[in-house]
Amino acid sequence: MAPVALVTGGSRGIGAACCRLLAAKGYAVVVNYAGNKAAAESLAAEIVAAGGSAAAVQGDVAVEADVLRLFTAADALGTLKVLVNNAGVVDMPARVDEMSVERLNRMFSINIVGSFVPSREAIKRMSTKHGGQGGAIVNLSSAAVTLGAPGQYVDYAASKGAIDSFTIGLAREVAAEGIRVNAVRPGIIDTDIHASGGWPDRVAQVRDSLPMKREGTAAEVAQAISWLLSDEASYVTGAILNVSGGRG
Ligand code: NAP
Numbered sequence: 205m206a207p208v209a210l211v212t213g214g215s216r217g218i219g220a221a222c223c224r225l226l227a228a229k230g231y232a233v234v235v236n237y238a239g240n241k242a243a244a245e246s247l248a249a250e251i252v253a254a255g256g257s258a259a260a261v262q263g264d265v266a267v268e269a270d271v272l273r274l275f276t277a278a279d280a281l282g283t284l285k286v287l288v289n290n291a292g293v294v295d296m297p298a299r300v301d302e303m304s305v306e307r308l309n310r311m312f313s314i315n316i317v318g319s320f321v322p323s324r325e326a327i328k329r330m331s332t333k334h335g336g337q338g339g340a341i342v343n344l345s346s347a348a349v350t351l352g353a354p355g356q357y358v359d360y361a362a363s364k365g366a367i368d369s370f371t372i373g374l375a376r377e378v379a380a381e382g383i384r385v386n387a388v389r390p391g392i393i394d395t396d397i398h399a400s401g402g403w404p405d406r407v408a409q410v411r412d413s414l415p416m417k418r419e420g421t422a423a424e425v426a427q428a429i430s431w432l433l434s435d436e437a438s439y440v441t442g443a444i445l446n447v448s449g450g451r452g
Contacts, residue, residue: 205282206232206257209433210274212265212322213237213291215244217395218344221426222288223247223258229430232257232281236274236291238264257281265291265318266310275325286433287326289319289343289367294401297356308359315363316370319343323374323385331381338382340433341374343367345389345444347452357401364389368444375442384441386432391448393420415450 209226213219215237223233224247233251235258237244244260251258261277263270278284292315295307323341330339345368348361367387375385392414398406407419428447431437446452 206230207285208232208234208278208282209286209288210234210278210284210322210326211236211288211290212274212318214288215240215247215260217397218390218393218422218425218429219288219290220247221422222290222429223251225423225426225430226286226288226433227251227254227256227258229434230256231286232259234258234274234278234281235260236263236265238262238291264314265289265322266313268321271321271325274322275329279329283337284326284329285337285339287322287339287341288429288433289322289341291318292344292363292397294357294360294397296402299355300358303359311357311359311363312366315360316366319367319370323370327378327381327383330383331378333381336382340437341383341385342429342432343371343385343387345371345387347389347391347446347448349389350452371444372442379441384432384437386437386440386442387444388425388428388432389444389446389448389452390425391420391446391451393422393425395422418449420447420449 209231214235248258346364353361371387
């Protein structure tokens with residue numbers, strides 16, 4: 205049976221690129237999505253058509269019952285070896301003195317709790333302490349951690365700062381239990397996330413200010429994630445890798 209990879213927010217963007225790459229490397233992939241069923245099912249069908257194994261599974265990472273359902277679906281595919289905590293959101297540009305508690309709760313629930321709870325469930329399955337065979341987790345941080353995103357979304361930058369601390373702490377907590385935990389910090393990557401933050405032209409507008417004078421692709425980020433998950437990175441844990449073309 206193929207080892208299983210679970211990618212939260214796997215239906216689009218960086219998550220979808222991870223699903224494709226991990227499937228090509230022989231993983232049975234759980235393609236999680238929040239609302240875009242058509243995109244997730246189309247990606248799962250593409251993987252199956254290419255000879256791989258995949259299941260599209262709806263679930264909001266901020267809702268514990270949904271996360272439990274997601275892991276039940278992963279268990280049905282085989283043994284979980286890999287988790288990518290990719291699901292994440294931005295919000296409309298705003299200053300901190302304009303941010304509602306509703307906005308903050310949504311941001312922190314999805315971006316922070318939505319990585320903690322899937323990791324908790326993954327550790328229960330992967331840790332040698334729990335009878336598992338080990339595994340690897342990669343968290344999606346952001347170059348926004350060091351930039352702070354003033355006037356745009358300081359809440360988003362702070363949520364990713366939490367992900368960095370989470371990565372370092374969790375990596376050390378489970379290092380002796382066969383689990384490696386790392387993070388990537390993408391820079392400006394060409395995905396739908398910018399439109400969802402009310403700024404569809406963002407990539408084109410900032411392109412010239414980027415060190416490489418170009419944005420990154422989801423596939424480029426997925427390559428870094430895939431390497432961190434692989435045995436080639438067997439002595440890498442607690443690392444936070446900038447995949448930002450020099451930004452941040
Ligand atoms: P994206 O294109 O907006 O895709 C987001 C994915 O997450 C979609 O699959 C979406 O599902 C899913 N999702 C959203 N909310 C969810 C929830 N509550 N529960 C489960 N899934 C949920 O995003 P992206 O640009 O690929 O970003 C992926 C990750 O990289 C995020 O953590 C983001 O913060 C980080 N990142 C991105 C950039 C960038 O420039 N793109 C830069 C730095 C960091 P649906 O399709 O169902 O909506």
